[in-house]
Amino acid sequence: MGYCQLPxxxxxxxxxxxxxxxxxxxxxxxxxxxxxxKWTVLVVGKLGHGPLRFNExxxxxxxxxxxxxxxxxxxxERDGFVTRTVFPTIPPRVDYELTELGxxxxxxxxxxxxxxxxxxxxxxEAREKFDGMHG
Amino acid sequence: MGYCQLPxxxxxxxxxxxxxxxxxxxxxxxxxxxxxxKWTVLVVGKLGHGPLRFNExxxxxxxxxxxxxxxxxxxxERDGFVTRTVFPTIPPRVDYELTELGxxxxxxxxxxxxxxxxxxxxxxEAREKFDGMHG
DNA sequence: CAGCATCCCTCACGATACTG
DNA sequence: CAGTATCGTGAGGGATGCTG
Numbered sequence: 001m002g003y004c005q006l007p008x009x010x011x012x013x014x015x016x017x018x019x020x021x022x023x024x025x026x027x028x029x030x031x032x033x034x035x036x037x038k039w040t041v042l043v044v045g046k047l048g049h050g051p052l053r054f055n056e057x058x059x060x061x062x063x064x065x066x067x068x069x070x071x072x073x074x075x076x077e078r079d080g081f082v083t084r085t086v087f088p089t090i091p092p093r094v095d096y097e098l099t100e101l102g103x104x105x106x107x108x109x110x111x112x113x114x115x116x117x118x119x120x121x122x123x124x125e126a127r128e129k130f131d132g133m134h135g
Numbered sequence: 136m137g138y139c140q141l142p143x144x145x146x147x148x149x150x151x152x153x154x155x156x157x158x159x160x161x162x163x164x165x166x167x168x169x170x171x172x173k174w175t176v177l178v179v180g181k182l183g184h185g186p187l188r189f190n191e192x193x194x195x196x197x198x199x200x201x202x203x204x205x206x207x208x209x210x211x212e213r214d215g216f217v218t219r220t221v222f223p224t225i226p227p228r229v230d231y232e233l234t235e236l237g238x239x240x241x242x243x244x245x246x247x248x249x250x251x252x253x254x255x256x257x258x259x260e261a262r263e264k265f266d267g268m269h270g
Numbered sequence: 271c272a273g274c275a276t277c278c279c280t281c282a283c284g285a286t287a288c289t290g
Numbered sequence: 291c292a293g294t295a296t297c298g299t300g301a302g303g304g305a306t307g308c309t310g
Contacts, residue, residue, distance in 0.1 A: 022197070024180075024248060024252065025176060025177050025180035025181070025248075026177070027248055027251045027252045027255065028176050028180065028244060028245065028247065028248025028251060029173075029174075029176040029177055030251065031247060031248065031250070031251035032167065032170055032171045032176055032244070032247065033171050033172075033173065035167055035171065036167045036168050036170065036171015036172070037168070037171070037302075037303095038164075038168065038302080038303075039164075039303095041160060041163050041164040041167055042160050042161070042164050045159075045160035045163065046160070053271085053272090054271070054272050054273080055271070055272075062157070065303075065304055065305075066272085066273075066274095067273095067274090067275095067303080067304075067305085068302090068303060068304080070272085070273065070274080071302090071303090077265065078261065078262055078265040078266070079258050079261055079262060079265075080257060080258060080260070080261025080262070080264075080265075086272095089271095090271090090310090091271040091272080091310095092271055092272060092273085092310085093271075093272090094271080094272060094273085101254065101257055101258075101261070104250070104254070105250065105254075107250070108243070108246045108247040108249075108250045109163060109167070109247065110163070111243045111246055111247075112163065112166060112167065112243040112244065112246075112247055113159060113160075113162055113163025113166065114243075115166070115239070115240065115242070115243045116162045116163060116165065116166035117159065117162045119236065119239070119240075120162065122215060122236055123214050123215060123236075125215070126213065126214055126215025126236070127213055127214060127215070129215075130212065130213040130214075130215075131213070172282075172283095173282080173283075174283095188291085188292090189291070189292055189293080190291070190292075200283075200284055200285075201292085201293075202283080202284075202285085202293095202294090202295095203282090203283065203284075205292085205293065205294085206282090206283090221292095224291095225290095225291090226291040226292080227290085227291055227292060227293085228291075228292085229291080229292060229293085
């Protein structure tokens with residue numbers, strides 16, 4: 001147990017084991033903190049369908065403030081996950097779109113999401129049991 | 136493009152696509168926030184080798200305060216990722232160990248870590264380019 | 271329309287001191 | 291050894307108002 005198959009660019013399949021050294025754990029932790037904020041995954045997920053304008057994206061995500069959408073998009077743009085295209089019209093139009101890197105990021109992130117959906121029930125049960133014993 | 140193969144309990148392989156609806160994105164976001172704090176993945180990664188005592192774990196992780204290790208472990212125990220075993224000796228001895236659920240969580244998390252290690256260079260280049268243009 | 275600037279608040283996290 | 295209790299700080303995030 002404890003492996004994961006991950007497709008590579010060349011079409012081969014990579015067999016994956018747990019990171020056992022500290023460096024690997026740090027890299028894992030860093031990317032998780034990077035995408036583990038409140039909005040990043042929601043934004044990237046919505047852009048997975050195709051490019052969206054600022055307010056389209058805001059409506060699609062739902063519940064996000066204007067400030068946080070701007071902040072999140074700037075971060076994604078800086079890291080190369082998203083492109084920002086300005087059309088110099090009046091009123092202005094700005095399109096956001098996932099880069100190839102952004103699409104590739106979505107692959108392992110989606111795998112983690114799939115795991116989450118499959119195991120929410122087990123986590124909920126563990127939580128209720130714990131709270132019942134300690135509450 | 137945009138798929139990921141994930142092994143299941145039965146030995147079959149699950150073909151995975153991007154989450155396209157809002158519910159899936161939310162579940163993904165929630166688990167990412169859950170494991171996206173500063174220490175959770177480091178602690179889980181260290182426990183991947185086998186059970187550890189409190190101070191062994193603290194030394195293995197490195198840099199974590201006593202308070203945060205306690206907090207992180209309580210959260211992991213509550214969600215069913217870790218078991219806590221107290222030996223009523225003097226001085227006391229407490230062992231922490233990954234549950235089956237904890238080991239299973241490590242699979243997609245490791246996949247994301249593997250992606251991170253493979254793509255840090257691309258992210259760094261994007262960052263330098265962005266900072267060069269906007270700084 | 272797509273933002274920037276500002277104020278404010280909560281909470282994650284660290285440091286320190288104490289205990290069964 | 292393995293915690294609990296308390297305090298202080300900074301970053302993440304929301305609300306509101308203004309602008310090219």
